[in-house]
Amino acid sequence: MSHRAPPAWLQAAPLALTFAFFFVIPLALIAMVSLWDYNEYELIPAFTLRNYQDIFSGCSNTADWCVTLRTYASTLKFCVIVWAVTLVLGFTIAYFLAFHVRTPAMQTVLFLLCTIPFWTSNVIRMISWVPLLGRNGLINQTLQSLGLIEAPIEWLLFSDFSVVLAFVHLYTMFMIVPIFNSMMRIDRSLIEAARDSGASGWQTLWHVVIPLSRTGILIGSIFIITIVMGDFVTVGVMGGQQIASVGKVIQVQTSYLQFPIAAANAVILLAVVVLIIYALTRLVDIRKEL
Template sequence: MIAQSRWTPYWQAAPMTLVFAVFFIVPLIATFVVSFWEYNQYSIQPAMTGENYTEIFDGCIAGLPELCTIFKTYLSTLKFAAIVWALTLVIGFTIAYFLVFHIRTLTMQIILALVCTIPFLTSNVIRMISWIPLLGRNGLVNQALLGLGITDQPLDWLLYSNFSVVLAFVHLNTVFMIIPLLNSMFRIDKSLIEAAYDTGASGWQTLVNVVIPLSKTGIAIGSIFVITIVMGDYITIGVMGGQQIASVGKIIQVQTNFLQFPLAAANAVLLLVTVLSMILLLTRIVDIRKEL
């Protein structure tokens, strides 16, 4: 009976472990292996060569002090990730704080939380494309600006620009910041907030010294979700950027379309290493397992 009770948790975890291995670990290993294969316009040959990684960084040394294409692309992708992360954090934190500390009844908290999250259950593509008739040259926003006399001509930077890409990213991914923050803030003992006010702390001091430190787990989890999604997203950048803005995910997609699978796999490995490094940094700052 002792041996049986000892192995029971492992048997219970076995089905999920098998699913995780088949649909996550095995594809990762296959991608890593393919990244070392050789390829040409007609075929792919299994081999162990580092030419794909060399090709990715081709011209980086010779082009100094100018950045090579891959570094420029990573900087562009990281820029989008940083901007979207900051905006989703501010918006998500504000919404979560309002729901938890300013809405008194649990029923109303649940209703408003559903109002915030249910729209995100619709297709990302539908929500993304819905911005095009609003931001286009003849869209509703430009028509309103012209009608009010704010501008003399339509604004071209509203669509197919960095602005439209960031706007779409924030629209699509804010929910991934709201939910972890709600979970963390609901765990905060309200008596701590009252104690802070009783000792003379202002609202800002209470926020900085009590609420934010106790919400750091939600901030870390939401940041992991947002950064991971933005770093690999190529559909949003392609549609909202008018196929004119480069990103790492877009490079991988183009290489896949041209059947350059080993080169695309090498880029995917580099992207994975970059994202995992960022996640590792976040988990170093906040011990998520300890805080949960």
């Protein structure tokens, strides 16, 4: 006796409820709080656009960027640089694992080596750079002992360089995994056909491997962009609390219990990230490629 399958809406209900409870409702609450008023002592649940006005106050002056625009420019700068570096590193490592490591066992071992840093806290991994990059760190001491520099290099730590370095160290794996997954799905006969047709290694890479890996590249890019845009711990620790980012601004505002304006900043940040992801998905239709 065959059993009828439950209707489609019932099958989708658990996932829909989970999505609503952990995603839709929290976002709705943030949007609601962003429209509340507040003072030094309390939140006032009254509709107001003052928080958004305060965020963009002074931005009408085209001669000098306001604090908000400068903060977003700084955040986008880190996002673009980290995305570019992780894309190059992630693609190179994934290509090596997919096409130059022949045995699945060795691929697994190398993948485990890549994941070892994730066994510890992100903060500990960031702090581990301080003895290397500090003014009296190992790198400066080594360069001075070799006579290559006379004074310690100041920009190695608590600078844009150290922030980018930490981001790349922490998040390159998020680029490697989806690209590697896309490369492993490439039919190897296509590679052989390109070589048999006289294509060089670079031509095969450009015309076969990269186009067939674009889904992984896009997914990895979305991971990197969403993480870097909202990160405040890395910027705070590796920037010495001196470098501005949108996530850092939100964290400071919440620490001062300015929840409505922090929520407004979060809504604006979400809108910016969604626009970036939308622009990326216009380049590649993920649903079609998957």
